[in-house]
Amino acid sequence: MTERFSFSLAATDGKARTGTIRTPRGEIRTPAFMPVGTAATVKAMLPESVAATGADILLGNTYHLMLRPGAERVARLGGLHRFMNWDRPILTDSGGFQVMSLAGLRKLTEEGVTFTSHIDGSKHELTPERSMEIQRLLGSDIVMCFDECPALPADAAAVEASMQLSMRWAERSKIAFGDRPGHALLGIQQGGVTRELRAESAEALKAIGFDGYAVGGLAVGEGQEAMFGVLDYAPDMLPEDRPRYLMGVGKPDDIVGAVKRGIDMMDCVLPSRSGRTGQAFTRRGVVNIKNARHADDPRPLDEACGCPACQGYSRAYLHHVFRAGEMISGMLLTWHNLRYYQDLMAAMRAAIAAGTFAEFETTFHADRAEGDIPPL
Structure with a gap:
């Protein structure tokens, strides 16, 4: 190892x-999709089930874990891997995005951010140094530097x-991270949709020096066209010999477009969140299982999919358990969605290796344009 x-x-x-x-906890095949395990769990999934979908790495959330159960408690209990029973690599975000989007009253200064918890209103401070400390206590393999995301x-x-x-803050994060063999620190490029600011940010990060680089500040309301516009140049500004991570993306066509533009890693709550709300991703687009058209349909969600939802259950059953509010609905649809995302990554890895990515992309869009199989 x-x-x-x-x-x-x-x-x-x-x-x-x-x-x-390569990390001491295992290899991550890129391009990689990281399921989001916000509070030390991928919702509705067992860790071994997440591994069975093909995931090499999970994402954990600094903001949520520092508030509950607390980073010091997780450390006393053996670290995040043991706590959540996941022995493969974990990437933790820095908490900056959640402070922006979830926290109550917050005050931003040069030092960091003070904010009130969305859970109980308690007051907290997050600085680059504290973010590094929390991520060290959690024991994550890939650490994100603390940033502000407008x-x-x-x-x-x-x-x-x-x-x-x-x-x-990136410079302070690097100093606070220190020397931790086997663990990686990733810098985060910012600059919105302005090329000059992205270039300035990339140069600053390269001068500090990181194990990998993220393209941050996208998928925050700018729309796909603007996001792809930035991705047409932003990854090229980052070192070729380090992984490039696009944070918080996204829908299947976002992911294909990002990989096409040089991205190696992505994460998103979409497959798990959609699974809990009755949305299933298939090769022919999104299926809304709550629609009445599925009530008598004995066919699987996607006959080409090897997940338990497709191998063992009909659309009629999935429709029934969703309508009845049964827990198994979220479990099966989440498993299916995560498997779909991992199958998508595997197909892209194979296409890139074979030099057939353009053909893969054409087929991907054509299949989705067809829409769902006709009703019975």
């Missing part, structure tokens, strides 16, 4: 890349000031 963190590229096709991230659209001056603050 390797004792250090490393990344190697195996093949490229256009800007799309496939490779391997919601878009925002005026240019605000985006620039926020980016520059994030770069100062």
